[in-house]
Amino acid sequence: MTEDMILNLISTNVVWLLIAILGIIIIFRGVKIVPQSEQYVVERFGKLHKVLGPGINLIVPFLDVVRHKISILERQLPNASQDAITRDNVLLQVETSVFYRILYPEKTVYRIREVDGAIATTVAGIVRAEIGKMDLDEVQSNRTQLITTIKSLVENAVDDWGIEVTRAEILDVNLDQATRAAMLQQLNAERARRAQVTEAEGHKRAVELQADAELYAAEQAAKARRIEADAEAYATGVVAAAIAANGLEAAQYQVALKQVEALNTLGNSPSSNTILVPAHALEAFGNAFNMLKGRS
Known part of the structure; x- marks a missing residue:
């Protein structure tokens, strides 16, 4: 080659x-x-x-x-803390967290340079603005509504950047020391007031129960007296009916019976060894015995 x-x-x-x-x-x-x-x-x-x-x-x-x-994965911004003043001039320190993901990379690349910093700044401004429209009590009680409002406003603000805000959270709301002490004092006063109200209601209930018990006792006593009166009236009616049917003899018989029963009771008394009976009473007892004998 x-x-x-x-x-x-x-x-x-x-x-x-x-x-x-x-x-x-x-x-x-x-x-x-x-x-x-x-x-x-x-x-x-x-x-x-x-x-x-x-x-x-x-x-x-x-x-x-x-x-x-x-990357189109969901991202979380670092937790951010910013100061905010409520409508009733209370200084708060609000800690927030935001999750987002990129939907249109071409918008994110060519319309914003530092997307994380831009979103953090936008969230801070919206949080301050929204808390400034609310009193402290509203911030504490309407946190869910506040989060929803902040999320919606942030979504509208970052829409031109091709970003979707998936979640916005208010992690904590801290008060300054003076406001916290005032709220603690108010809370203790409220607890004391509730304790006094509870004690007063208990005392009132006890009085009501006592009055109900006394009323019930009075009603039962009245019922007992009414029953006793009805029994006496019934007995009187029976006696009156017997007198009307048998005449005076029936009445004398009842009187004699009571006299004999009284004498028997007196004689059976352990402390009575001697019985003194007036002379005219003996005649009455004799008549009673004769009447009872005749009845038998």
């Missing part, structure tokens, strides 16, 4: 090698594999050309350049 043939062979191999290298470079620069969590912003001659989504994408080598690789 001559020297010229060797040189030609080497030249041919070099050319093919260069062609192969150029092909590899073209393939490497023309084929772009985009991860699922990212989007690529492509420029052509320094101008936005297109946005590459996840997967295999083809671009024109040497003309198209991937200028920005943007």
